Amino acid sequence: MDEESAAVIDHFNYDALDEGDHTRIVVSPKNLINAPTIVGNQNTQPLLFEGTGLILDKD
Template structure:
């Protein structure tokens, strides 16, 4: 069971607008898996993620 307020943390790929917790993550297209159902087929822009894993 997840704990309340749990979040993914990434100290290397965090967004510049992150408030210091490093929980707002930027994923570039080259680091995405080949899963069209999840990320689409023509993803050329970074994905901004904030939430639980």
């Protein structure tokens, strides 16, 4: 289970309007997965993401 207030942090691809935590991330369309249900059908614009992430562990 994730810790309370956990967030994805990216110190290189953060939004210019981010308030310094680097938790509002800009993702290039070329780095999006092929999952239309999640990211939509037309991935021509960067995706703005702010939230938590999940780690899948094969074990």
